[in-house]
Every structure is written in structure tokens, then in C-alpha cells.
Amino acid sequence: MWSAAWRISLWATLAFALGTMLVFLFLHRFVADDVQRRSDAWLSGEVEVLGDVAERTPKDALYDRVVKEVAELATKEVPNRLRTNSGQNDSVFFLQTADDGSLRLWVGTGDGRSNLIAIRASGIVPDTPSDLHVRGFEIPFRVASIRLDDGTHIYLGLSERDELQLLRNLRLRFLLLWLSIVILGFAIVFYSTRRMLGNVQRIAEAASRIGQSDLSSRVPRTGHDDEISQLALTLNHMLDRIERSMHQLHTITDSLAHDLRSPLTAIRGKLEMSLSAPSKGEQTESIVSAVEELDHITEFLNQSLDVAEGQADALKLHRREIDLEQLLRVMIDLYEPSMSEKKIRMELHSEGAARILADPGLIHRMIANLFDNELKHLPASCMVAIRLRNEAGAVVLTFEDDGPGFASEVALHVFERRVRGPDSSGHGLGLAFVEVVVRAHGGRVTACNRKEGGAQLSVSLPLASGTRSPN
Amino acid sequence: MRLLLVEDDIEIQSFLQDSLSEAGYEVEAAVDGKNAKRLAIASAHDVLIVDLGLPDMDGIELILRLRHLGISSPVLILSARRSVDDRVRGLEQGGDDYLTKPFALAELLARLRNLTKRNLPSSSELTRLHVLDLELDMVRRKATRGGETLNLSPQEFALLEYLCRNAGRVVTRSMILEQVWGMRILPDTNVVDVHIYRLRGKVDTDGLQPLIRTLRGVGYVLQDR
Numbered sequence: 001m002w003s004a005a006w007r008i009s010l011w012a013t014l015a016f017a018l019g020t021m022l023v024f025l026f027l028h029r030f031v032a033d034d035v036q037r038r039s040d041a042w043l044s045g046e047v048e049v050l051g052d053v054a055e056r057t058p059k060d061a062l063y064d065r066v067v068k069e070v071a072e073l074a075t076k077e078v079p080n081r082l083r084t085n086s087g088q089n090d091s092v093f094f095l096q097t098a099d100d101g102s103l104r105l106w107v108g109t110g111d112g113r114s115n116l117i118a119i120r121a122s123g124i125v126p127d128t129p130s131d132l133h134v135r136g137f138e139i140p141f142r143v144a145s146i147r148l149d150d151g152t153h154i155y156l157g158l159s160e161r162d163e164l165q166l167l168r169n170l171r172l173r174f175l176l177l178w179l180s181i182v183i184l185g186f187a188i189v190f191y192s193t194r195r196m197l198g199n200v201q202r203i204a205e206a207a208s209r210i211g212q213s214d215l216s217s218r219v220p221r222t223g224h225d226d227e228i229s230q231l232a233l234t235l236n237h238m239l240d241r242i243e244r245s246m247h248q249l250h251t252i253t254d255s256l257a258h259d260l261r262s263p264l265t266a267i268r269g270k271l272e273m274s275l276s277a278p279s280k281g282e283q284t285e286s287i288v289s290a291v292e293e294l295d296h297i298t299e300f301l302n303q304s305l306d307v308a309e310g311q312a313d314a315l316k317l318h319r320r321e322i323d324l325e326q327l328l329r330v331m332i333d334l335y336e337p338s339m340s341e342k343k344i345r346m347e348l349h350s351e352g353a354a355r356i357l358a359d360p361g362l363i364h365r366m367i368a369n370l371f372d373n374e375l376k377h378l379p380a381s382c383m384v385a386i387r388l389r390n391e392a393g394a395v396v397l398t399f400e401d402d403g404p405g406f407a408s409e410v411a412l413h414v415f416e417r418r419v420r421g422p423d424s425s426g427h428g429l430g431l432a433f434v435e436v437v438v439r440a441h442g443g444r445v446t447a448c449n450r451k452e453g454g455a456q457l458s459v460s461l462p463l464a465s466g467t468r469s470p471n
Numbered sequence: 472m473r474l475l476l477v478e479d480d481i482e483i484q485s486f487l488q489d490s491l492s493e494a495g496y497e498v499e500a501a502v503d504g505k506n507a508k509r510l511a512i513a514s515a516h517d518v519l520i521v522d523l524g525l526p527d528m529d530g531i532e533l534i535l536r537l538r539h540l541g542i543s544s545p546v547l548i549l550s551a552r553r554s555v556d557d558r559v560r561g562l563e564q565g566g567d568d569y570l571t572k573p574f575a576l577a578e579l580l581a582r583l584r585n586l587t588k589r590n591l592p593s594s595s596e597l598t599r600l601h602v603l604d605l606e607l608d609m610v611r612r613k614a615t616r617g618g619e620t621l622n623l624s625p626q627e628f629a630l631l632e633y634l635c636r637n638a639g640r641v642v643t644r645s646m647i648l649e650q651v652w653g654m655r656i657l658p659d660t661n662v663v664d665v666h667i668y669r670l671r672g673k674v675d676t677d678g679l680q681p682l683i684r685t686l687r688g689v690g691y692v693l694q695d696r
Binding site for chain 2: 254257258261262263264265266267268269270271272273275276284285287288289290291292294295296298299302318330333334335337338341361364365368371372375376
């Protein structure tokens with residue numbers, strides 16, 4: 001959720017920031033051009049006036065003073081003028097060259113030589129203002145010139161400092177404003193995205209919780225009538241339907257079980273009564289086998305329904321803490337005589353107590369099925385190694401034998417219902433039952449043939465949290 | 472001992488009534504909740520046997536109503552439902568018991584005995600068990616027959632102990648699995664039989680009267696006469 005909120009707000013902010021930056025660049029360009037046009041207009045106007053004055057003023061001793069005076073007056077009317085620290089006027093210069101190109105009149109900071117050198121080097125065309133870089137000045141001048149009839153040139157330079165200062169101020173203010181807007185925008189987008197995604201997250205969490213355990217609860221609504229709320233609504237509709245079908249399945253299996261069990265009970269009762277009645281003689285054998293068959297049918301019925309429910313993820317679990325190691329020891333004790341009668345040896349390799357939170361009834365039957373499976377399918381004089389180890393939050397129980405292994409035609413399907421080996425006497429439910437029970441507990445089960453020969457069945461179940469104790 | 476049997480299936484009701492009477496119980500029977508309530512109020516019963524699927528009301532509801540009326544006799548619930556209801560679990564914790572159909576008669580009788588024994592001193596406090604010439608020392612976990620020590624494993628001792636406690640009564644395989652190994656499972660292999668076979672090899676040695684008898688199709692019984 002965090003990363004998604006981050007990503008969304010980051011991209012949105014980036015797009016917004018880039019957009020506003022572009023708009024600003026256009027504005028900046030426009031303002032800069034406008035300022036320059038205005039100062040160019042001023043320069044051109046002034047230089048013309050100065051030229052006029054210079055031409056009309058008689059070339060006598062007063063000429064220099066008059067032109068200088070007028071030039072100084074002109075430089076005081078600079079547009080967009082800003083105060084300088086030094087107090088003297090270094091933003092404007094006036095320069096007149098003699099017809100041989102030497103400096104004739106100078107108004108401005110310094111002696112004007114470097115300005116003259118720069119003017120000569122750049123070859124300024126009269127009547128069009130252009131930039132002039134002068135040694136000793138960081139900021140270029142904008143220079144307009146005019147050629148007088150007597151062959152002299154008049155140059156009027158205006159430092160671009162004020163203009164640049166203006167633009168810099170503009171940029172600085174924009175940048176501050178831009179940054180705060182971007183940060184604010186990011187915060188707003190992030191906050192709202194996170195809130196929205198938080199709702200999605202809560203829905204996801206609730207859905208997964210419902211999927212794992214309780215089908216009767218529902219995903220929370222957000223309260224707004226938006227897409228997220230729609231999602232919750234859709235999910236809840238879906239859950240309603242799932243719950244209904246689940247309920248139907250339970251009803252069907254329950255009523256099927258009920259309808260079959262009542263007659264089975266009556267039949268079994270009557271058979272038992274006739275067994276206990278005296279002098280039945282030769283009929284006893286057939287009654288006994290009828291009772292045994294009936295018990296098989298019952299167990300088959302139970303397991304079929306469990307497997308059907310399990311495959312529909314509808315098994316009801318009543319979890320308690322179970323120590324698998326202890327359970328295995330009891331099971332080994334229970335199966336040892338039957339195994340040793342077939343000369344099958346069993347070995348338990350355990351790392352110690354392995355506590356899981358599971359339904360005891362189902363786990364007992366699941367483990368019994370694993371033992372039954374070995375007992376039924378292993379030829380005499382084989383060996384079963386039962387390993388129990390803890391592995392990354394799970395208990396892994398492995399049954400390895402050195403028998404013939406799974407027949408190749410069933411190897412991939414051993415956990416499917418009704419799949420059994422070519423010479424199996426079982427009803428093909430045992431391992432399917434193992435699979436559904438393990439899956440219902442959030443575990444995994446795998447089966448394969450070992451390289452060394454023999455079959456390997458591996459069951460992994462989630463460990464009860466924080467209960468691993470060394471042996 | 473008076474029992475009230477509430478079961479709507481007539482076939483089951485009739486065979487239960489017969490076999491329970493044969494086992495020495497006095498049985499009153501009802502086919503629905505209304506009649507059951509009437510009978511339960513009219514006279515006291517030591518145990519109630521209640522089927523969950525009654526035509527007029529749910530078995531659990533009947534039990535709760537009877538409890539509400541102050542009838543506190545223990546209840547044995549018969550259930551044809553597959554999954555054990557949470558409410559049944561609740562009652563089970565309250566001291567009642569349940570049995571899923573179909574069941575072996577021996578198991579029904581054993582559970583009835585457990586329920587009625589509830590208020591009596593438990594035989595598990597005995598330090599010694601005697602059945603004919605068989606003697607079990609519960610403190611040292613040693614068994615002797617005719618004065619001769621039997622060399623039993625702890626599990627075999629537990630099995631023999633269970634048979635002795637139920638001497639003269641039939642126990643089924645699933646009862647043995649539940650009581651001795653603590654598991655409600657029904658393996659489709661002969662694991663219990665092999666245990667019994669081994670135990671018999673140690674208890675009923677040549678020349679002695681065989682004590683452990685197999686009742687085929689039903690279970691086992693340790694003879695007490």
C-alpha cells in the first residue's frame with residue numbers, strides 16, 4: 001500500500017511540477033523579452049536624442065560639456081532603475097568616439113577604455129541594440145549606437161544588471177512558490193491516495209481473513225459511494241454467494257450422511273442383535289462379514305464426504321495445540337505390531353517437539369492414513385523412515401520407504417480421489433484425505449519416488465507460533 | 472436404571488429398546504420432542520438418549536429446554552450428522568456425551584455406563600485390579616497371572632488395564648483406540664487386532680483358561696467368569 005501511494009503521488013506531483021515549470025519558462029521568456037524590448041526602445045530613443053544634440057551643438061569648447069551634461073541627464077532616466085550599493089551610477093555609460101575611432105567623450109564608471117576595446121572588438125552595428133561584454137564587468141551591457149555625420153560614433157550602454165536582477169527576483173519568488181505548491185500538492189495527493197488505498201488494503205485484509213476462516217463476516221464499507229465502496233459491495237455479494245453455496249454443500253453432505261446413516265444404524269443394530277442371539281451356528285460368519293462391510297461403508301462415507309468438503313475448502317476445523325512428535329510416537333506404538341508382523345521396520349528421526357495448531361480428529365486420521373498407506377502397500381522386509389523437522393516456520397513430516405514406490409501411472413495423481421495403484425486393495429481415498437486435511441490446515445503435501453528407490457511422502461504444516469522447544 | 476430414549480426412526484428405536492432392555496435398563500421411548508418433554512417431566516430418568524434430528528424440534532433445543540425445566544440428568548446425544556456441531560461440543564464439555572451413527576451397541580453401553588457412573592466413586596482410584604487369577608498392580612504398573620509376572624510393555628499394560636476395567640463387557644476396536652491410544656480413528660487395517668493378538672500371547676499362555684475372547688464383528692471381551 002505504501003509503495004503504491006508513494007508511486008501514485010510521486011508521478012502525479014512530477015507531472016504537476018513539470019507542467020507548472022514549463023508554463024513558468026514561457027512566462028519568464030515573455031517577461032525577459034518584454035523588458036529587453038523596453039530597454040532597447042529607451043536606448044534607441046536616447047541615443048537618437050543624444051545624436052541630435054551632438055550634431056546641433058557647435059563643435060566648440062563647450063561641446064564636450066554640453067554633450068556630457070545631456071548624457072548625464074539621460075543616464076538618470078534609466079528605466080527599471082535599482083539602487084546600487086556604491087551609490088554611483090555604474091549601470092549606464094555614454095561614449096563618443098572621434099572619427100579616427102579614439103575615445104572622445106566618456107560618461108560612466110571608470111575611464112571607458114575597456115568599453116572602447118570591447119566596442120571595437122564586437123563591431124556594433126548602428127541603430128540595432130546588442131549585447132556587449134566588457135572586461136571588468138560581470139554583467140553585459142546593452143549598447144545602442146548612432147553614427148553622426150561628422151564621422152564620430154555615439155554609444156549609449158545600459159547594464160543588463162537591473163534587468164537580470166528583476167528576472168532573478170522573479171525566478172526566486174516563483175521557485176519558492178513552486179516548491180511550496182509542489183510539496184503541498186504531493187502531501188495532498190499522498191494523503192488522499194493513502195486513504196483510498198488504505199480502504200482497499202482493509203478490504204483485502206478482511207477478504208483474506210474471511211477466505212482463511214470465517215465465511216460469515218463481510219468486508220467493511222467505506223461510507224462513500226465511490227469505486228472502492230463498489231468493490232467492497234461486489235466482494236460482499238460474492239461472499240454471500242460463496243457462503244450460500246458452502247451452506248448448500250454442508251446441507252447436502254449433512255442430509256446425505258443423515259439419510260444414509262439412519263438405515264445403516266438400524267441394519268447394524270439388527271445384525272448385532274442377531275449375533276448376540278444364541279444358536280445361530282453357521283450364519284454367524286456371514287453376519288460378521290456383513291457387520292464388517294457395513295463399517296467399511298461407514299468409514300468410506302465419512303472419508304468421501306470429508307474429501308469432498310475439503311476439496312471445496314469447506315472443512316470445519318476445531319483447532320487445538322498438538323505436538324506432532326508425541327503423536328507420531330503414539331502412532332508408531334500403535335502400528336508397530338502390525339508392521340513387525342509384515343517384517344517392516346520403522347524409524348523415527350525427530351528434532352524434538354513440533355507443536356501445531358490443528359484439528360486433532362482430522363490430524364489423527366490423516367497421520368493414521370499415512371501409516372495405513374505404508375502398511376498396505378509395502379512388501380515384507382521393508383523399512384520406513386519417518387522424519388520430523390522444523391523448517392522456516394513449518395513442521396515437515398516425511399515418510400520414506402525402500403519399497404517399490406508409486407506405480408508410474410499413478411505417481412502424479414496419488415492425491416486425487418479414487419486414484420489407486422494397480423494392485424491396491426484400498427478405496428483410493430486415503431491420500432486424497434491426507435491432501436485435503438493438510439491443505440485445510442494451510443500446509444502442503446508432496447509425493448515422489450526416491451532416486452534410491454521407494455516412495456517419499458512429505459507433509460508440511462505451519463508451526464504454532466513461538467512454541468518450538470528443543471528436545 | 473431408567474432411560475428416556477428420544478428417537479424418531481422406528482427401526483432404530485425398536486432395536487435400541489430391545490438391546491437396552493436386555494442390558495438391564497428400563498427404557499421409555501418417545502418419537503418426538505413434545506412427547507419426550509412430557510415423559511421427562513412426568514418421571515425421573517438416569518440418562519436421556521436424544522437423537523439430534525427430531526421431526527418437531529432440534530435435539531439440542533430439546534436438551535436446552537429440559538435443562539431449563541431443571542432436568543439435569545446426563546444426556547447421550549445420537550447424531551447422524553457428520554460434522555459435530557459446536558453446540559454439541561458445548562454440551563460435551565458440560566459432561567454430556569455424543570455418539571455418531573452408526574455405532575456399535577457395545578459403545579453405546581459403554582458411554583451409558585460412563586454417564587451414569589459420573590456421580591459414583593471412580594474405580595480408577597483403585598491400586599489393584601483383579602479379574603479371576605489376573606492381577607494388575609496399578610502403582611507399579613505390573614501384571615501377574617496366577618502369581619506369575621507377565622512381561623508387558625507399557626502400552627500392553629494400558630490395553631490390558633482397559634480390558635480389565637471393562638471385564639465381562641464387550642469393547643470395540645474404536646473404543647480401544649479412543650481409550651487406550653486417545654484417538655478417534657478407524658483404520659482400515661488390523662492394527663488393534665494385532666495388539667490384542669500379542670497381548671493374548673502373553674496373558675493366555677498354554678494350559679491356562681483363555682481370558683481374552685474375540686467376538687467377531689463386534690469386538691473383544693475379557694472373561695470374568
